[in-house]
Amino acid sequence: MRTRSASSRSAGRGRLGAGVIDIPSIPKIDPATAILANPQVPEADRYCGKCAKPVGRTTATAEARVKGFCPDCGTRYSFEPRLKTGDLVGGQYEVAGALAHGGLGWIYLATDHRVNGRWVVLKGLIDTGDADALTAAVAERRFLAEVDHPNIVKIHNFTEHIDPDVDAPVGYIVMEYVGGTSLKQILRDYRTETGNHLPPARAIAYVLEMLPALGYLHARGWAYCDFKPDNVMQTEERLELIDLGAVIAMDDDTSPIYGTIGYQAPEIGETGPTVATEVYTVGRTLAVLLMRLPVVNGRLGPLPTADTEPVLAQHDSLYRFLLRATDPDPDARFASMGEMAEQLTGVLREVAATDDNIARPAMSTSFGPPRGVVALGDTAPEPAKLIATLPAPLVDPTDPGAALLATTNAANPHDLEQAFGNAGDSVEIPLRLVRAEIEAGNVEAASARLTKIESVIPDDWRCRWYRAQLALLTEQVPDFDAVYAALPGEAAPKLALAATLEHTDNDHALALYELVWRTDHQFVSAAFGAARLRRARGDRAGAVAVLDQVEQTSAHYLPAAIAAVNTLLTNRPATELTEDLIRTAADRVARLTIEARGEAARVRITVLDAALSWLRLGGGVTGPGKLLDVDFTEAGVRTGLERCWRILAREADDMWTRFALVDQANAVRPRTRR
Known part of the structure; x- marks a missing residue:
């Protein structure tokens, strides 16, 4: 699915690791130790520079040759270094x-006699007799003079040297000596x-660091072509593209x-080379760092599936990316590389949070923050309430209507x-009107507006987002999965998908809720969703553990704390109750500051009602004599319950409700002789 270009809102990143994880530093290699003692090209890597057929290899009728002519096209080849130690180039x-x-020739280490003997790298061609290769070198020289990016090797000069084999000048690019270790070697x-491939977070961080460099080239109309x-x-802690031999202008069709x-x-x-072909090479490079790809006819084959590759099964967002x-x-x-970086940064945060269970919150470049928390109880969220609390897509600031949208707070479709x-x-104004119609429950009007804007931006993920919400309102199956596939690094599609899967795929819904919550604790709906599903499968301890992670600074801390108490005790058979469990729940309540008297009374009722059930079953108190502020006896607990029911009665607005609550108080009050 095509998405908006996000180059104007690229995710900001710092050092290697994107500020999310630490990457081991690689020491700079002493130039003198990097020189090959016996430079040779393995036979398996010998190909003709013209037709790409194998050359110079051992056959049944001939021995391997390091130089000669291609038997298929007649092009001269040579795999021995053209430059010898001591040669003075240029x-x-x-x-x-x-x-x-x-890929395009030998690379040599040299010293620059004119700049304090600094180390430099000379890069030559595979075949100086190949006209196409010579043309590529000239094009490379013109382009490289303009390159200035911290993640791209710096080019100092372009010089020539007479090749004795052909008695003609050969061009060499003079580059800075980087002195590191290639990702292939790492x-x-x-x-x-x-015995394993790189850890997923580390592999992602490597690729993520290089996306701005590729985006830099693309912004200037060039394609790298050979990213691997x-x-x-x-x-140390720096990555660089070290070979620009395959760089070509995207509009070069010759x-x-x-x-x-x-x-x-x-x-x-x-x-020809496009941004899309560049994106493909990035995806393939990341895959090679992460897993063993199948080999088909001697070449790297397709991606494995999650059924056969554990890393893909463990990290679904990475697989979708x-x-x-x-x-x-x-x-x-x-x-674009910018959009790719935004989504890959989100995937990195999820992978890192999964590795160490430490949340990595961050602002999204596609969605605003959650607009509320839905479904605090035991039932799945209702469609309208779910829609009202989901994050809304952010407005593209480059859209002609962005400034006008920023000036109005209206929500009614007519007013808007x-x-x-x-x-x-x-595009943003029609989308905002679609959202307003959906949130007002105007299904037909929303559908008509959405159909109209879909004709303008048919492959935009926001259309799929709102189409899925419309499906929710009409009790059809919403396709939030398509939005997740388009934006694998975003939390909002996962949250929406989880909510819609609660009745059909409990396990998948729980996994999504927990992934969202583990990564970013601002999505409290995910915490309540995960707790709800764990409670439904009898995992009360797991549900409480999730709810306990809601931070005290959150506006939803109190509801989460009360939900934890309810999870511990509500609908629990008296035979499963223990004194320790009841006291634990009571201690939780005692630590809460609940300003609403009715709400305080309800949560106290949960604890005292469980205590009464346990006492009536014959439970014997061995600890302190108080539970909350009443005696931990049947009479004391009944007194506490009576008091809570009467508080609720006084808080009730409806007369008949008040009568019913008073009856509850009378029913539970301790019996006396008077």
């Missing part, structure tokens, strides 16, 4: 040795040490497109329409 850079072999080392673990390096099979989007051959990022339909993927007048090109 009269300025003295080669110290080879560092690695990249993953390899971690797997060697633990090999091309990202960590030095130059060759370089990339890596298994990471490239399937449509790139037809569409990967599914959307790598959707076969380019239009269904994230619309009068205030707005002609919406013009605004």
Whole structure:
């Protein structure tokens, strides 16, 4: 599903780890120790730079060759380093040795004689005789002179050196020496040490850190094309893109497109590089860091499913993020790196909270805060009440109607329409009117307005959000799951989905409630929902544990504390009651400050009624003689109950209700001889 571009409201992030988790620092590597003693390209990695067919490998009739001509297309190839230790390139850079072999050629370490002998990196081409490769180098040189981003390797210069094999000048890009460890090597080392792929939170943090760099390129009309673990390096607490050899202008429909099979989007051959193809490579890179992908015909295959991959089963939001990022339909993927970063940040918060059970609250870039708490009792929320408390989509500040929307507090559809007048090109004003009609219960009017705006923004997630709410009001099955799939890092769709699943999929609803609550404690409805479902399955202790997490500073602390007392005692058979349990509930009540006399009386009744049932069953008191402020005897408890029922009677507005409450008081009062 397509969503709004969120580049104007990108999620702010700090150091590596997005301020959510800590990432182990990687020490900078001494340049002298990074040089390869025997630089070679493994036979399995030898391909023709022109037709991508295997070359230079051992066959049944020939031995492996490091240089020669491709048997398929005749293009010259060479896999041995062109530069030797001591070579002076461009009269300025003295080669110290080879560092690695990249997708477009060898990479060398050198010292800059003109700038205090600083270490630099020289990057050459796989095949200097390949015209396409030479063209790519020229294009790269023009672009790299303009690059200035903290997460992209800095380019110092572009120079040439005569290649003796072809007796012609060969271009080299002169880059800063980063001296870190690639994500590919970090993953390899971690797997060697633990046998596992990277922890999900760490893998997400790595990818998240690089999205602004890709967005920087996109904003300038360029596509990176070859995003993968090999091309990202960590030095201390910093990540950088280290190979820009495949960068190409998105409007370039003539130059060759370089990339890596298994990471490239399937449509790139037809569409060329786009933001959607870039999103795909990010999704594939994250998947490679997280899990072992199947290999099909020697290439990385599709994503595993949650049935076969534990990390996907454990983190559903992460799975949905990967599914959307790598959707076969380019239009269904994230619309920008900014939008991708916003959702991935939300997923990271959820994963981290799941790992250590510490909430990671944050402001959403798509929804406002919860507008209330629904369903404090034992029953699932009613549709209208649920809609009234769900977070509302935020207004896009770039919309033509944003300023007008900020000037009115009207909620009635008629008043809003009068205030707005002609919406013009605004999308937000029609959406606000749809919301007003829904909250007023005007199903037909809301549906008509929604149908009209859907013709303008048919793939916008907000249309799905309001369409699902309309389904709630008409007792149809709401599709909040589609909104969750589009916005996997947001809490609001999960909360709405959980509420609608309570009667049909109890386990799924509970998992969603607990995920939302564990991640962000401002969603108190999720706490009450989780407690309600745990209580329904007999897990009173689990329900109380959730309710106890509502903070004392919250406006909903008192309702949660009272709900915890009710959970402990209400509808509990007398045979399950104990003195410790009753005293625990009484201590909870004693610690509460309840200003409303009627509310205080009701919660005291819960405790005293349970105590009376236990005493009548023959329970013997062994602790202190008081329970709340009455004697912990049958007579004392009855006196306390009588007092509470009479308080409720005095608080009642209705005469007949008052009579009924007085009868309750009379019925429970202790018997006397008078």
